[in-house]
Amino acid sequence: MRRPTAxxxxxxxxxxxxxxxxxxxxxxxxxxxxxxxxxGARPVVLGAEPVADPSDRVGDGYRRVTFSPDxxxxxxxxxxxxRVIPGDRLSLWVHPASRTPFYLPLxxxxxxxxxxxxxxxxxxxxxxxxxxxxxxxxxxxxxxxSRGRVLAHLRIMTLYARRATAVSxxxxxxxxxxxxxxxxxxxxxxxxxxxxxxxxxxVRVAEPGWVSYRVPAVPHGGLWLLRVRSRRAGTxxxxxxxxxxxxxxxxxxxxxxxxYPWLTWRAYDQLDGNRDGQVDSWYAHPRNPVVPLYGxxxxxxxxxxxxxLEPNPLSQAAFASWMLAHKLTAQHVTDVELGRLPASVLDKxxxxxxxxxxxxxxxxxYEKVRRYRDAGGRLYFLQGNxxxxxxxxxxxxxxxxxxxYRSAERSDFALAVTGFRSCCWPAEIxxxxxxxxxxxxxxxxxxxxTGLEDGDPFGIAAGEVDTVDPKLSPPGTVTVATATVPRFxxxxxxxxxxxxxxxxxxxxxxxxxxxxxxxxxxxxxxxEVFSWANTGFMQxxxxxxxxxxxxxxxxxxxxxxxxxxxxxx
Numbered sequence: 001m002r003r004p005t006a007x008x009x010x011x012x013x014x015x016x017x018x019x020x021x022x023x024x025x026x027x028x029x030x031x032x033x034x035x036x037x038x039x040g041a042r043p044v045v046l047g048a049e050p051v052a053d054p055s056d057r058v059g060d061g062y063r064r065v066t067f068s069p070d071x072x073x074x075x076x077x078x079x080x081x082x083r084v085i086p087g088d089r090l091s092l093w094v095h096p097a098s099r100t101p102f103y104l105p106l107x108x109x110x111x112x113x114x115x116x117x118x119x120x121x122x123x124x125x126x127x128x129x130x131x132x133x134x135x136x137x138x139x140x141x142x143x144x145x146s147r148g149r150v151l152a153h154l155r156i157m158t159l160y161a162r163r164a165t166a167v168s169x170x171x172x173x174x175x176x177x178x179x180x181x182x183x184x185x186x187x188x189x190x191x192x193x194x195x196x197x198x199x200x201x202x203v204r205v206a207e208p209g210w211v212s213y214r215v216p217a218v219p220h221g222g223l224w225l226l227r228v229r230s231r232r233a234g235t236x237x238x239x240x241x242x243x244x245x246x247x248x249x250x251x252x253x254x255x256x257x258x259x260y261p262w263l264t265w266r267a268y269d270q271l272d273g274n275r276d277g278q279v280d281s282w283y284a285h286p287r288n289p290v291v292p293l294y295g296x297x298x299x300x301x302x303x304x305x306x307x308x309l310e311p312n313p314l315s316q317a318a319f320a321s322w323m324l325a326h327k328l329t330a331q332h333v334t335d336v337e338l339g340r341l342p343a344s345v346l347d348k349x350x351x352x353x354x355x356x357x358x359x360x361x362x363x364x365x366y367e368k369v370r371r372y373r374d375a376g377g378r379l380y381f382l383q384g385n386x387x388x389x390x391x392x393x394x395x396x397x398x399x400x401x402x403x404x405y406r407s408a409e410r411s412d413f414a415l416a417v418t419g420f421r422s423c424c425w426p427a428e429i430x431x432x433x434x435x436x437x438x439x440x441x442x443x444x445x446x447x448x449x450t451g452l453e454d455g456d457p458f459g460i461a462a463g464e465v466d467t468v469d470p471k472l473s474p475p476g477t478v479t480v481a482t483a484t485v486p487r488f489x490x491x492x493x494x495x496x497x498x499x500x501x502x503x504x505x506x507x508x509x510x511x512x513x514x515x516x517x518x519x520x521x522x523x524x525x526x527x528e529v530f531s532w533a534n535t536g537f538m539q540x541x542x543x544x545x546x547x548x549x550x551x552x553x554x555x556x557x558x559x560x561x562x563x564x565x566x567x568x569x
Contacts, residue, residue: 043137044083045148050075062151069120080116084109088141097132098284132272157235160296165337166240181230192223221332235308256330257349261356268311271298289400318538339365351378351567360391374525378567381531385464386416404498413473417522418466418533422485422510431461431483450555462536465517477522
């Protein structure tokens with residue numbers, strides 16, 4: 001539920017072409033009385049290039065360009081032609097879409113018109129992440145910036161398939177590739193567990209645009225990645241693939257249905273698909289809470305391992321590796337697809353596993369899943385902050401209907417047993433879960449083979465975490481483990497709101513006081529629910545970098561597997 005933050009590793013000494021060091025401050029300096037008459041004192045943008053994409057048009061106060069600082073000699077830099085006063089010192093104001101702006105100083109203008117060049121690279125030579133950047137040329141002598149703005153899209157390669165549901169091996173899908181790099185390109189499919197692997201179903205693509213791609217035979221279903229490469233450049237796109245050999249509408253007994261959170265992925269993505277200078281996330285424009293259902297993913301990263309991927313890809317990679325390690329078989333769908341499945345089909349699955357951060361949901365899906373649970377189905381939440389905001393699919397868009405809104409009739413607690421409580425604390429805070437009194441005795445099947453006892457450490461909280469609410473969680477909820485997130489001061493303090501449509505409601509942010517968080521289980525109706533209540537849970541179990549002792553990771557892994565096996569029985 002976090003808002004997009006400033007670019008990772010935004011340098012203190014970023015440079016443009018001919019730059020030395022940026023100015024301090026996040027906003028253009030206020031206009032001051034110029035040393036010369038106002039006429040002609042403000043820089044005037046006359047033109048910009050490269051115009052390399054169909055969306056590169058003039059309008060809405062922008063001159064739009066697309067560039068790719070990959071060193072191939074094709075559109076590597078932005079060039080802005082500007083009328084200035086010779087002798088004045090210039091700077092470039094750079095505003096990454098929906099993030100923190102910064103300044104890049106330039107040399108004095110020798111003549112007018114002048115050409116300002118931006119290469120999209122930081123002081124250490126690494127390029128800025130893909131995305132939209134609003135550029136204005138400023139006169140540092142008179143402290144005025146151009147009224148004309150250039151909206152530059154930094155893009156090496158983008159890739160997507162126009163679908164929000166899973167695919168099957170042998171199915172042909174349409175894939176779109178956008179780049180200014182010369183072809184041919186290699187398009188293939190690779191496991192989310194091994195993104196650098198050799199890939200399956202490789203085809204040669206001659207040029208950018210739409211191409212038909214036949215999904216190859218895969219050894220297992222789950223999250224796979226479409227991957228396109230052009231020598232050292234490349235990108236990816238997440239693609240959920242059905243389990244080979246299993247009919248979606250007629251699974252064999254003891255088959256789990258694993259759900260991937262497409263709606264939440266779209267809500268958090270940083271793409272500026274409509275080229276308006278804002279990322280297409282309702283966190284960036286909450287009074288217009290609409291995001292695209294389709295399109296490439298454009299995360300704010302320069303790490304090639306994560307370019308083109310869904311938000312928080314490490315959590316999905318951790319789950320995929322856990323499935324493979326235990327040789328677990330399941331059917332795989334997106335949350336959009338879950339909402340379209342008849343209740344008669346859902347009833348054939350003993351458990352629905354929510355593998356990802358399923359924050360946003362459609363109301364019909366919420367009600368369908370609740371009826372499934374009450375009738376004897378089981379729900380297994382491997383992350384946290386589930387079913388927290390209602391959304392509605394409207395054609396090719398997703399609209400947020402509510403956020404942080406709870407009632408006695410419908411809430412995250414009522415369905416998932418736990419509900420969101422805190423997130424985003426500083427790295428030096430490390431909340432440690434401990435098993436609650438009576439937990440092992442209440443759920444002996446969950447702790448079988450672990451040797452764990454009440455009070456033992458039970459993992460750490462990482463990411464977005466939940467708690468149990470005595471009024472909203474189902475009666476008889478068993479608190480499995482608890483931890484405390486202490487009060488902390490965030491790096492950025494902003495007002496916090498719940499939302500009903502476009503109407504804000506003041507909401508106390510989590511950081512203002514200590515918060516008790518919890519992992520929980522409940523028997524509800526004829527069904528059962530287990531929630532790990534922690535978006536970073538599977539990462540802390542699978543990746544030693546999180547610092548848990550090997551024995552503790554093994555115990556958590558065993559409990560996670562015990563719950564799976566208990567729920568598919």
